[in-house]
Amino acid sequence: MSKLIELRGITKSYDGEKILDSIDLYIRDKEFVTLLGPSGCGKTTTLRIIGGFETPDEGDVLFDGVRINDLPPYKRQVNTVFQKYALFPHLNVFENVAFALRLKKLPEDEIVRRVKEMLEMVSLKGFERKNVNLLSGGQQQRVAIARALINRPRVLLLDEPLGALDLKLRKDMQIELKKIQKATGITFIYVTHDQEEALSMSDTIVVMMNGVIQQIGTPTDIYNEPKNAFVADFIGESNIIDGVMLEDRRVSFSGHVFDCLDTGFDSKEPVDVVVRPEDVDVVPLDRGMLRGTVTGVTFKGDYYEIIVDVCDFKWMIETSDFVGEGTEIGLYVEPDAIHVMKKSEFSGQFGDYSTFSDEMDNLSNPDAVDGEEDTAGDE
Amino acid sequence: MNKKRSFLQSISAAPHMVWAVLFIVTPMLFVLYYAFTKEGGGFSFENFTNLFQAIYVSTFVRSLCYALIATVICLLLAYPLAYILAKLGEGRQSLMITLLMLPMWINFIIRTNSLISIVHILGFFGTPVSVILGMVYNYLPYMILPIYTVLSKIDRRYLEASMDLGCTPLQTILKVVLPLSISGVISGITMVFVPSVSTFYISTALGGNKTTLIGDMIESRFLGSSGAINYYMGAMLSLILMILIFISMWVMNRFSDEKDGGVIV
Structure with missing residues (x-):
């Protein structure tokens, strides 16, 4: 697969504030790439630069090897599904979808045929004459996708396209989008702040923060081998503990020396150690590598989420057996459950559950909580 | 309750x-x-039949034509201006709006009178051109403001979507901006056409006796020299003018309704 789009050293500032800091990225043909990060990380600006709505201060945008920095949006083989759809309110569903074809002055019967085809693909057959302002969010979303795809672009840009939908519809649309991408063979560049969405849909995830790409990789790479504390924390739950690399495959943290699989560090190098909550086994005290006291238990349906105090560091652990608050337990960690990372600017900012509570979770991520309530209601 | x-x-x-x-x-x-009362009293169609005298018919036609021309000129001038205004930065926008409004704070009579000297210098005083110029000058802001208001509220995303789908900047204006601003255009047309068609002072001040408008006629029937005073004919003229305005408003609204209707159905 060849490089279809390439960004080289892209830098962009607004009012003296650096939004993007020398972004290097290439996107292969027919790939589903997700730009993932919290709001303000520069992911939307990156997308807008590819779409032609912003020009980079420095660096080059290449399309099929040709520099397109100054090519206006209407000359690019790229179409966009906008964040709040931006359907033309003065046109009905049919005319919105037909918009790009009408510009090309195609014969009427071809326009009708292609619009019908497209509406069928997004399951909106029979909606041709409907007023777009009267459609539901999910329907508007589908019209926006149909409108952007009808031009048969090489690349489709999607700017948080599912952000306004409720959880159940969002899940359905994720599957549908992936299906559409496979069926059409169009390269998708998808922007989201929802890590679950990114993990389940993408071929490649680009994690961004503070205008810098933190990591590029497949969903499994990103999840299993995060490069720094920010990525580890942003993608799923992580316990991130200060450790010291003793030698290859030997790391010490929380007062214990562990076997691990990581190599390539200096001897005695301080590191961040990541252990995912689902990778820690709760065992009797005598068999534990670490021992700790349970300080909180939350029932999550198919598992319990417990907070365990180990040497004044609060771990989050997922376990299927109930453990009461105040119990002393042993913890067992397999070598392949340990992931060692170099220290970074994010060290010490993430991965400690001492302030963790359900309320905090709600504050920082209202969507997830709404979603959980929704699913509970359905069942 | x-x-x-x-x-x-x-x-x-x-x-x-x-x-x-x-x-x-x-x-x-x-x-x-x-x-519908004749001079001296009593119900009569006399005023109505009098309407068909050449003097009245030609004055009505002239009034409508002048108002129409002034409205079209206002629209052609106002739309690009409103568009440019709406694209300016926030601070400069309000400054420009204030500059546009400034003449409207000056009394209408003074504004029109000062135009007399200008038209004299330019050498077309007393012609239809000077009357139409007077209308355009006086009513242009009423065309700019509603269009500007609508244009400045158009979401940028629509313009981006249009460019994204292949519109050049000019096509974007024609296919997206114009249709989305039609309500501003309609109210602008209304706000210019209605006062233009019924004006009397502009034509008196700037035109000669060949440019008498229906407004002038109505004025002289009520306030003119004793020979010209005729409340009955004046009332009939007002009535017809009112009906004409109603008809043109109705046509205009039908036009804008149809645009919406065509989209919905």
């Missing part, structure tokens, strides 16, 4: 009702009464 509430509602509406009856309905009835 329900009854009491509707009683309260009618009480609160009462001042408006009194106002409407006193100052809108009653004068209308007077106009109607006078229009």
